[in-house]
Amino acid sequence: MMNSAKSSLMLSRSANRNQRLARWFGEGFLLVVTSLSMLAVLFILIFIARDALPFFSWTHFKEFFVSTAWYPTQNPPSFGALSILFGSLLVTLGAALVAIPLGLTAAVCLSDVLPFRVRQTVKPVVEMLAAIPSVAYGFFALIVFAPALQEHGGPMLAWAFWLVVTPFLALTLLVLADLAAARFAENRQNLVRGLVFALLGAMAAWGLWKTGRRLHGLEISSGTNALNAAIILGIMALPTMVSVAEDALQAIGRDLRMASYALGATRAETLVRVVIPAAASGILAAAILAIMRAIGETMVVWMASGNAARIPEPWYNLLEPVRTLTATIAGDMGEADQSAGSAHYHVLFAMALVLLLFSLACNIVSERMIARTRRRLR
Amino acid sequence: MQTQKQLLIAGLVALTVAAAQAAGDAQKIVVDGSTTVGPIAKAFAEYYMKAHPDVNITVSESGSGNGAKGIINGSIDVGTMSRAMKTEELDAAKGKKRNPVQHIVAFDGIAAVVHPSNPVKNLSKDQLRDIYTGEINNWKKVGGPDLKIVVISRDTNSGTYETFQEKVTKSERVTDRAEYVGSNGAVRQRVQSTPGAIGYVGLAFTEGVKALTINEIEATTDNVISKKYPISRGLFMYTDGAPAAGTALADYVGLYKTADGKKLVGDQGYVPVQ
Numbered sequence: 047m048m049n050s051a052k053s054s055l056m057l058s059r060s061a062n063r064n065q066r067l068a069r070w071f072g073e074g075f076l077l078v079v080t081s082l083s084m085l086a087v088l089f090i091l092i093f094i095a096r097d098a099l100p101f102f103s104w105t106h107f108k109e110f111f112v113s114t115a116w117y118p119t120q121n122p123p124s125f126g127a128l129s130i131l132f133g134s135l136l137v138t139l140g141a142a143l144v145a146i147p148l149g150l151t152a153a154v155c156l157s158d159v160l161p162f163r164v165r166q167t168v169k170p171v172v173e174m175l176a177a178i179p180s181v182a183y184g185f186f187a188l189i190v191f192a193p194a195l196q197e198h199g200g201p202m203l204a205w206a207f208w209l210v211v212t213p214f215l216a217l218t219l220l221v222l223a224d225l226a227a228a229r230f231a232e233n234r235q236n237l238v239r240g241l242v243f244a245l246l247g248a249m250a251a252w253g254l255w256k257t258g259r260r261l262h263g264l265e266i267s268s269g270t271n272a273l274n275a276a277i278i279l280g281i282m283a284l285p286t287m288v289s290v291a292e293d294a295l296q297a298i299g300r301d302l303r304m305a306s307y308a309l310g311a312t313r314a315e316t317l318v319r320v321v322i323p324a325a326a327s328g329i330l331a332a333a334i335l336a337i338m339r340a341i342g343e344t345m346v347v348w349m350a351s352g353n354a355a356r357i358p359e360p361w362y363n364l365l366e367p368v369r370t371l372t373a374t375i376a377g378d379m380g381e382a383d384q385s386a387g388s389a390h391y392h393v394l395f396a397m398a399l400v401l402l403l404f405s406l407a408c409n410i411v412s413e414r415m416i417a418r419t420r421r422r423l424r
Numbered sequence: 425m426q427t428q429k430q431l432l433i434a435g436l437v438a439l440t441v442a443a444a445q446a447a448g449d450a451q452k453i454v455v456d457g458s459t460t461v462g463p464i465a466k467a468f469a470e471y472y473m474k475a476h477p478d479v480n481i482t483v484s485e486s487g488s489g490n491g492a493k494g495i496i497n498g499s500i501d502v503g504t505m506s507r508a509m510k511t512e513e514l515d516a517a518k519g520k521k522r523n524p525v526q527h528i529v530a531f532d533g534i535a536a537v538v539h540p541s542n543p544v545k546n547l548s549k550d551q552l553r554d555i556y557t558g559e560i561n562n563w564k565k566v567g568g569p570d571l572k573i574v575v576i577s578r579d580t581n582s583g584t585y586e587t588f589q590e591k592v593t594k595s596e597r598v599t600d601r602a603e604y605v606g607s608n609g610a611v612r613q614r615v616q617s618t619p620g621a622i623g624y625v626g627l628a629f630t631e632g633v634k635a636l637t638i639n640e641i642e643a644t645t646d647n648v649i650s651k652k653y654p655i656s657r658g659l660f661m662y663t664d665g666a667p668a669a670g671t672a673l674a675d676y677v678g679l680y681k682t683a684d685g686k687k688l689v690g691d692q693g694y695v696p697v698q
Contacts, residue, residue, distance in 0.1 A: 117597055119580045119589075129600070188610070193617035267620050268574045270603060348606065353579075356600035367603050377579045377604065 144280025149287025192269030294328020457491020460583025558599025
């Protein structure tokens with residue numbers, strides 16, 4: 047009796063070995079499971095590269111990055127992807143211009159301005175934008191937004207311009223007037239402030255009116271263009287931007303804010319001089335994630351961007367249709383003859399490789415940014 | 425309990441045997457080829473399999489070229505093609521002792537469509553080509569208002585694009601201003617909502633937009649059948665030798681001659697053979 051109890055307590059050599067074996071096995075299994083996702087990324091990279099490389103003979107390489115003639119099905123074919131690379135960049139840039147300022151403002155508002163209870167309801171609603179399937183966005187872009195741009199494009203642009211720029215200008219003017227007034231003696235400050243404000247205000251209003259009139263007169267011949275895609279993509283990237291940036295702002299903590307208030311800073315000063323700089327790397331990471339969301343999106347750009355493979359004239363003209371890498375891959379994959387291993391088939395993989403490398407680079411940068419924020423806060 | 429279990433097992437065994445028998449008896453017809461003819465082949469297959477559950481028809485769409493290839497290699501029973509076999513392909517088939525037989529199952533006409541408010545009624549085939557190659561970029565050059573032309577094309581995947589290229593733009597490059605959309609319906613939607621747009625669609629998709637006459641010939645089924653309308657082509661099924669009468673293969677391929685088959689062809693937006 048006693049003997050058996052003793053033996054069950056003591057570890058025999060063989061039990062020890064078995065346990066060690068089991069531990070090795072268990073740990074190995076967990077390692078395999080965790081590395082599966084990593085392996086998946088690796089394999090995707092390898093297989094895409096494998097199918098992309100046959101395309102990159104020297105002439106093709108040069109043509110791919112230099113020529114703008116995309117005629118893969120013509121005889122003889124030409125695979126100039128410059129306009130398509132440019133289209134991807136233009137649309138992504140436009141989306142970033144929509145998502146980043148809007149998202150950052152919303153994130154600041156959520157984390158530092160709105161009361162806690164409101165934030166608790168608003169944030170999930172913003173995040174719900176991410177749950178809408180992209181084809182629904184695309185449908186909206188094609189059926190509602192594109193015709194609206196064609197019919198009321200000019201006025202829409204003018205109003206959007208006024209709405210966005212007016213408050214921003216007013217704020218800047220107030221600050222400028224205050225700064226100017228601070229240089230004068232106490233009894234003349236009000237006069238100077240009023241004068242500066244009136245003068246700059248008149249100039250700003252004139253500029254606003256002129257630019258607005260010009261935008262108002264614009265005729266948009268085709269509503270499926272870079273602007274349409276950029277705005278819709280910007281809205282799609284918004285939840286990423288808001289959510290991640292807001293988390294970064296929250297992560298700064300109360301201490302910094304309280305310290306700033308204790309030094310006599312106003313809320314605006316605290317926000318602009320303390321909170322946002324402290325969260326800068328987190329905000330940057332949010333921006334990069336939002337950009338990646340935009341550049342990888344396929345369905346929306348296929349439906350909203352018009353898919354014309356040419357660089358707009360002038361290059362920043364968002365009102366012309368463009369074609370993106372993702373839309374080209376999705377649109378051409380079916381016809382590119384797999385069995386023959388044609389150049390058209392491989393060029394699509396070359397595009398996928400470019401996209402993949404770009405998002406890998408973005409990912410690494412944003413990881414670094416997030417890690418840096420964490421280190422600094424510790 | 426015991427009997428229930430036995431019954432269940434017996435049932436399962438019977439089912440397996442029946443399934444195995446069915447699989448053994450089932451005739452298989454393998455169809456591959458054009459994405460344009462694919463919808464017809466699929467509609468035929470569905471229709472035929474409903475009436476003959478013992479026949480199993482699989483339809484793939486990997487392009488007309490693969491339809492020819494399959495017939496040459498003998499890997500498929502029916503090759504669907506949106507063009508006739510080329511001489512090289514016929515020679516290759518002869519080299520392998522095969523005898524490709526052509527069946528014209530339908531015609532495919534493509535209408536050039538514009539916004540309903542566009543006053544332009546007719547374009548010559550050359551004008552249409554110049555619009556798509558970008559030489560003509562304003563409606564006033566073809567007798568319309570001073571309005572920029574928004575050129576809308578199907579994606580290069582589609583058979584409609586192929587036909588259009590074959591019949592209209594030929595070897596010339598389509599302008600890089602052309603916008604590409606993914607379906608006949610999407611072309612119609614874009615043209616319907618864009619005053620300066622021009623697009624091309626299958627004959628079944630002209631509702632809500634204005635179909636132009638080409639060389640003064642209306643895009644109608646009759647004009648396609650009589651071959652007066654210039655942007656049209658035959659759609660083919662190829663078999664190795666004429667299928668023996670009474671076989672499932674002969675019935676399936678011959679569906680296009682029946683009234684129901686014609687209706688199916690029409691439903692897919694193509695013009696049935698008269």
